[in-house]
Amino acid sequence: MSADERKPILLETVAPASDEIIPARPPPIGFEALQGDEILPPLPRAEESEAYNLDQEANAPLYRKSQYFDDGIRKIDYVLAYEDGKETSHEEQKKQQRRKRFEESLRNQDLQLEYSKKDVSFDRKTNFIKIHAPWPVLCQYAEILKMKMPLAENDMEEFDSCWSKCPNPFELDSDVVKPDPNYFTAPFNRERMEQFHIKNRDTFFTDAQRSRIVYEILSRAEFEDFGTERKKFGIKRLQGNAYIAAFPLHEGPYQSDHSIYASGPINDRHLLYEMWARPKMWYKYQPLDIIRKYFGEKIGIYFSWLAFYTNMLIPAAIVGLAAFLYGIFTMMTDVPTTEICEPNKAGDLIMCPLCDEFCDYWQLKSSCNYSRASYLFDNAATVFFAGFMSLWSVFFIEFWKRRQKEIEYDWDVSNFEDEEETIRPEFEATVTRKRINPINKTEEPYVPFWSKLIRYSTAAVVILFMLCLVIGAVIGVIVYRIVIIAVFAKQKVISQRAPLLTTATASLLNLIAILILNWIYKKLACALTNLEQHRTQTEWEDGFTLKMFLFQFVNYYSSIFYIAFLKGRLSGSPNDYKYLNNERLEECHPSGCLIELCIQLGVVMVGKQAFNNFVELLLPKILNWFQSRTIRDAQKHDHNRVPKQWESDYVMTELQPLGLFYEYLEMVLQFGFVTIFVAAFPLAPLFALINNIIEIRLDAYKFVTQLRRPLAARAQDIGVWYGILKSICIIAVISNAFIIAVTSDFIPKLVYKLEKSPRHDLTGYVNFSLSVFDIKDFPNRSRPLIHENITECRYRDYRYPPTSPYKYQYTIMFWHILTARMAFVIVFENCIVLLAWFIAYLIPDIPHGVKIQILRENYLVKEALFRAEATKRAKAKAEETKQD
Structure with missing residues (x-):
């Protein structure tokens, strides 16, 4: 079958269907009211049936219909949005050409598209393209992406502790947040599809998995730059240009007029809002699954x-x-x-x-x-x-x-x-050199070592320059502290609070500098990371x-x-x-x-x-x-x-x-x-x-x-x-x-108690920690203009007094305290390091229960492979017998 024959029929929305009309109500106010327009009691979920047919359920809430194409069967997995400009402009023609070729590429990948034109949208200027991935496409890319899907129910026994049997006010209500079934999983394979736990094709892949598969296709769909033969690809390059938005849909409103405890959640979004996002749930565990x-x-x-x-x-x-x-x-x-x-x-x-x-x-x-x-x-x-x-x-x-x-x-x-x-699409688009991957023996782009060295060295130099700039900003704050403390100290009213006021104002100034520099950092770090050409998104x-x-x-x-x-x-x-x-x-x-x-x-x-x-x-x-x-x-x-x-x-x-x-x-x-x-x-x-x-x-x-x-x-x-x-x-x-x-x-207090205090307490410690200075020894630039009848003053240090032969030099006590400081650092660090090593030794990296389940899952995967091979051989022998 050719690519053209595989193209689905494109449906175009022209007006709301008659069954979408609902009774008039007062106009909503604000964005959150828009999310709550269809606040209705829960109905049977669309995913519970093979096909959610609107003809069979004419009274279905509008948000349910908004999850599907107009036929009520094909689920919307992704949405693209764009606005029409002046058709005569060169830029608009370029965008139209890009959209046309991009959408052709999507259809060639067997994705199905449905258009909702601007005539029926609220702002009368935005066009929407709804995308659906049929079952064969989902299976194909689930295998390519090596998605792990349910293989068999988890039959491992769970041992409940005594604590788990006690009432726990932090637990979520199990009647509302029901635990998901626990399955052993294996990478999806179309040839062994019958071995996977497929109850319903509509629910086998979750909405999140469906949207991820569609995005994988969107990120690699090709389009040609207007006026050239050079091919480009990826929705990222088109978003903000040919398309103004690309996103998966929420499952519906997050609010309901009915209590979630009485009627249950209308969708997972409603469940997350009530049991996770509400402030009253602050003390509850999160529904992480x-x-x-x-x-x-x-x-x-x-x-x-x-x-x-x-x-x-x-x-x-x-x-x-x-x-x-x-x-x-x-x-x-x-x-x-x-x-x-x-x-x-x-x-x-x-x-x-x-x-x-x-x-x-x-x-x-x-x-x-x-x-x-x-x-x-x-x-x-x-x-x-x-x-x-x-x-x-x-x-x-x-x-x-x-x-x-x-x-x-x-x-x-x-x-x-x-x-x-998988490899980043940006990496594939920018790297021209190719080589054979030694693991999977396929040709893929790569960056040679010498190119990496140049790129990483350039990034390192720029980073070093920026760090010097940051240090310069810190020095600027330090200079501010030095200058402003003198200014505050000269004011009689606040002179005694000069250190406190200086610290507070310098902290605010430092915070402002931090917030300003953050914007520069983001742009620079992003550019440097792109320069390094990382292979995968995780590496980037x-x-x-x-x-x-x-x-x-x-x-x-x-x-x-x-x-x-x-x-x-x-x-x-x-x-x-x-x-x-x-x-x-x-x-x-x-x-x-x-x-x-x-x-x-x-x-x-x-x-x-x-x-x-x-x-x-x-x-x-x-x-x-x-x-x-x-x-x-x-x-x-x-x-x-x-x-x-x-x-x-x-x-x-x-x-x-x-x-x-x-x-x-x-x-x-x-x-x-x-x-x-x-x-x-x-x-x-x-x-x-x-x-x-x-x-x-x-x-x-x-x-x-x-x-x-x-x-x-x-x-x-x-x-x-x-x-x-x-x-x-x-x-x-x-x-x-x-x-x-x-x-x-x-x-210093510890040394004083052990060496200087007769009663081994801190009596006299303040006098011990202050040195004496003769004001006649002040340099001219430091001498106070007014000194009244003062002959000496104190300052925080351990130095000999002016009457000593070692005038203003460090005392022996200074060296005792310095030695004690360094000894404390060494002892403290070594004790923590030894205890950390002992703790790491006692606590295994992988819990024992997880190890057992991993082994059990690996065993089941091997058994499934053996059964698949046995079935394959049996079919081959049956074919041979039939031919004979």
Whole structure:
């Protein structure tokens, strides 16, 4: 049969059918009303019958009819949309030519197309092309894509634990969210079709699988560039040009007038909205299997990881809150803080000015509140909590590895990247060199090593330049801090709060710089990744992710690292201050830099999450409201008109190709705040837990109600993010060790109690940690203009007094403390590393139950192959006997 003979008859919609008229109702308001126009009680699902014939069910709701061609039999698997321009223009002729040849290519692949012209659309300017993949096409591409389909029911016994028999308020209602049947699966093969568990051809392939198969054809369908003989292919090249949209359909409205508990869900979208996206379900488990079935494995794995991460935050948040409460309850009894706050003790000490010339001397007791706040984040519980979080990160990585293996098996993606993933169409289009693949012996494009070396080297140079630019921006913030603290210190009203105000304003400035630079990073990282010419989509996403995360890591964390490890350690002493751009480097407060680090963390972490929540939720709602105005205007003139499903979905916001990347990035950056700097901010896990509980429901609401249904892409795991998380855990151990040893006062206090305190307590510690300076030794540029009757002042350091022969040199105690700091870092890191190795050894990567099921499935696959061969031989012998 020729290609022309295989072409299906094209149907063209001219007007709504008479049975589509529904009783008049008040016009809806807003985009969400459009989604709820057909809020009806559930009817028998279309997928439960061999063919959903509208003639047999004239009263079927309109959204059901909108899922099918006009014949009511062929299901819509994908939709293309385009607008007509001026037919006389050269550009419009070019677009028409591209569409014509592209659609011919689709028909040559046996896809069936139906047109809905602009005359019957709501805006009277958008044309829609509905695409249906018939059964033979689905089977053909399921075999090409090596889709794993049900082979036999899972006959493995499940052992319920005692906990599973107890009532669990977090479980979803099993009467509403019914568990899917559990099957052993195998790669689909048309020759062995009878061995697969096919009850109904209409339901054998899910909507997500159907749309993925159609997209695979769309991404490789050819079209010729207008005026040339050069062939191009792929819907990506045409989208935004010849076509303005390409998307699979949602299954219908997400709301119903009837309770889901009484009548059941009208479709999977309604089920996800009621049991997943509603805020009242915040404490419930997620219906992950349904998420995977509706949105695909890639999105399902993201929500599985997010749920796992959120659950793991619960013990971390409890311990962090306990550490913070310990600081609150012991704050008033802390000896150094009491000495600072009491006038008759260290509070009367005169401190050296915070800036040159215009700053005055100040008494230590004026920083009483600042010292108490610092103690909340710098106490004995900090060390324990830092060690706990370092071990927590190890448990997180090891247990997620196990959970990931379970997901890979349950969702049939174990060998996706090695066996199932296809070459990127962009790679095939741009790479001209060919070679024979040594594995499958087929010719395919490839990039030689020397070309890869040049491309990767170019990308590395550009990345290095951008990192230098980021560091330059951080230095700019540091200069701002140096200048502004002098400005604040000169103001009598706010001089005592100069360090706090400087930190807060610098944090806001840093946040603004981060948000601006993010836009540049995205464009640059995308261009560099395309330059590297990655073979598969997973490789492309991994390369893009590494670049973006490296940018973001430096962007978000560099200023925090400066406060934690550099501030106050390069400023010098009053007799020899260090300067940058003719401005004196800033010092830490006598109570340390930990409170400033905490403020920086809070502003950046909370500010970033608030901005992201705005972008993720409010922006799509605003765009949807604006884009759906044409439908609302049309309904004002004709109240009986109800938008078809493809029209309702068309005006929704599209999930960007890198939309899921930003979801991961937000959470991984948060993971860095929670682990790398947790010693300075013990409440970070609690804030992260609260944010994630909200984040899950916001993301769910966005995916179900505000976005077009995304392509149900497959993925094996969280990709390169796993390696990034492991790297963050290693950095966290080192960072927390140095924060405790260098940034906090834990080690100096410990050394003082052991070496200097007669009662082995902290009485006199404040005086011990401050050195004496004779104001006559001030350099001219640093000497205050007004000094009254003051002869000496104090500053935070361990140096000999002016009366000593070793005037202003480091004391022996400085070297004792430095040695203790380094010893603590070494001991802390080695203990965590040994415990991490022991934990990794104890926890197997693959659960025992999953191993058994994998072996059982492999056995059944082999048995199916043997049966297929036996059947084949029996048929051959029967043919031979018949011929004889």
